[in-house]
Amino acid sequence: MPKTEFAKEIEAARTKLEKLEAKRTAELATLPSRYGYESISQLIEALKAIETPKAERASTKAPSKAAPAAKSAKRGKRAKITQETKDQVKAMVEAEKTGAEIAKELGISLPSVHNIKKELGLTKPRK
Numbered sequence: 852m853p854k855t856e857f858a859k860e861i862e863a864a865r866t867k868l869e870k871l872e873a874k875r876t877a878e879l880a881t882l883p884s885r886y887g888y889e890s891i892s893q894l895i896e897a898l899k900a901i902e903t904p905k906a907e908r909a910s911t912k913a914p915s916k917a918a919p920a921a922k923s924a925k926r927g928k929r930a931k932i933t934q935e936t937k938d939q940v941k942a943m944v945e946a947e948k949t950g951a952e953i954a955k956e957l958g959i960s961l962p963s964v965h966n967i968k969k970e971l972g973l974t975k976p977r978k
Contacts, residue, residue, distance in 0.1 A: 930959040932967065940967045 883894040930936075936957060943953045950968070954961045968974050 930957075930963065932959065932963060937967050937971065940964060941971055941973065944968060944973050 880891075883889065883891050886894060886897075888894040888897065936959065939957055940953055943956070948956075950961050950964045954964045957964075965974075
């Protein structure tokens with residue numbers, strides 16, 4: 852593409868951008884009257900009046916990251932995945948048991964069952 856055509860495209864894009872910016876400015880200027888205010892400063896003051904102070908927002912927030920530590924006490928001990936466990940998973944898959952049934956019976960998580968099945972090549976590849 853010759854430089855002149857490229858320069859024309861750039862100029863056209865700049866012109867379009869300027870028109871869009873002018874349109875946005877015009878729309879912003881009409882915001883106060885759309886919501887019953889005489890000026891932008893009145894609209895801003897109204898918005899500030901309904902803003903929740905930081906102190907109030909902190910009290911309505913979800914518990915901090917420290918709180919889930921109490922939940923971790925409910926978790927069980929991590930299961931040790933041995934070769935025996937993998938053999939049991941393979942036998943159960945061949946017996947057409949579901950992943951959830953296998954996980955419950957062996958006391959391991961469903962993702963662990965899926966990982967073992969994948970490792971043993973017992974999953975179908977994605978299409």
